[in-house]
Amino acid sequence: MKDTQLSPDAVIGILALQGAFAEHQVMLKKNCGKRQLDVIQVRTPEELKLCDALIIPGGESTTMGLLAKISGLIEPLREYVKTKPVWGTCAGAILLSQAISNPKKGGQELVGGVSVKITRNGWGSQVESFEAPLQVSGLRDAHIPFPGVFIRAPVVAELLSAASELHTHVISRIPDSLLPRSSLDEGPDRAIVALRQGRHLLTTFHPELTFDSRFHEYFVHECVLPSLAP
């Protein structure tokens, strides 16, 4: 890569409270071998402070929310998303959303920061989980479909009104034929599976479970690098 904007000591954190955090770490190391990227696991507020950008991985959103709260991370995370790039995959996307439907009884902790409402487990139980090729705009070699892995995946219920002022770019939708038949929310936005809002990235599927590192490249190039530019 000819890009040399990235300062040698850029640090990307992966929230490592629970879930598939190690997979993200492997993907970042794989695709950014030439860059001086440090990739660290984040379990405490002190570790979060070291990071120039953060990935919130897939996992169980209620578990991660609770652990963030009792580890004293939830408020530092809320402050963090106001200024730094964050990418949430699946459960991570739920945590980054401003509002959710189908929460745990009695509600659950969210970080917020992205003006979107998300329905948890939008497709139903595990037997409805699926893989499907996705067209994603902005990826390298965008004509080659990206392998989408949807596991008890959330559905974007709607972009909230503030989204229009926040430079929201929908970068991938799935065909109507793949939408959940018994969709809880029949809004027009429910086909969205990947979007950018400002410096944040949100995917309802799992790029970290594939061999394809283009999404990790995209995050580094489009979200992290520009935020580091002087």
Added chain:
Amino acid sequence: MSASPQPQIQVLQGAGSAVGSTAGAPTRVKDAGNSNMGTFGVKSGLAQMLKGGVIMDVVNAEQARIAEEAGACAVMALERVPADIRAAGGVARMASASDPHMIKEIVEAVSIPVMAKVRIGHFVEAQILQSIGIDYIDESEVLTPADEEHHINKHTFKVPFVCGARNLGEALRRISEGASFIRTKGEAGTGNIVEAVRHQRAVAGEIRKASVLTEEELYVYAKDIQAPFHLLKEAARLKRLPVVNFAAGGIATPADAALMMQLGCDGVFVGSGIFKSGDPAKRARAIVQAVTHFNNPKILAEISENLGAPMVGLTIDANLEGGRLAQRGW
């Protein structure tokens, strides 16, 4: 012994390439013909999402809610926890065998994945659980086996399976049959960690041994441990099981959970250890924290304070009530 928190190298891909060819035929294709359901990728992928988490045994909706509030990443529905299965004797069956509503009540009560146990070889119990939308099936030695020779052919199901193992050969035989998730067996219902440690050390030690063998030697080793060669080769290359590997059978304290994590497990199952203890909600939450902060003794000390009485443990010897469950499965 690896105390590293990041041995989990793209497990799905390893498993996918090794097993995907046999499991590859999608069980069902969505209407559009453009997406696959029930692939090995989504089966092992859900196990990857559970990593770093605690899966708790529950026998009713109320316990399931306590588990969810305590931060469980999934619950395991069964009729009785293993300690009570030992005490009660008789035949232990799939949870809804006596009360079909129980599992549905649990599914409705919580938003996290719901798993349930079936008897070894009882593929009809598995068909029933798949039809009611259970997220993961445990083909478990804790229940009374229905077949003393064959395990379920797990490739033919859309719902994924976890199976127990005491050593590498047993783990790889289960993966060969379609299991997308392995747990060490330990000795369920004893509150005694010794067998879980033995089994995890056996799996890890055998993988380390395989990882330095030549291909010729691997053929011999595959024969010795009765493992499919291609899966053994994959485990040797990855230096870990090609699917997610949790600990189970005897975990009763936060320190037990952290011990299994430091021994290289990806997460833990806790059965009797929670709801047979003095303060289930508190103990459950402490074990959840212990699995996240397993490498931080200072935090482990803090969360282990004031948890109330742990379950009463059992000595594992010839007089063990209910016998050695780990010896079931072949």
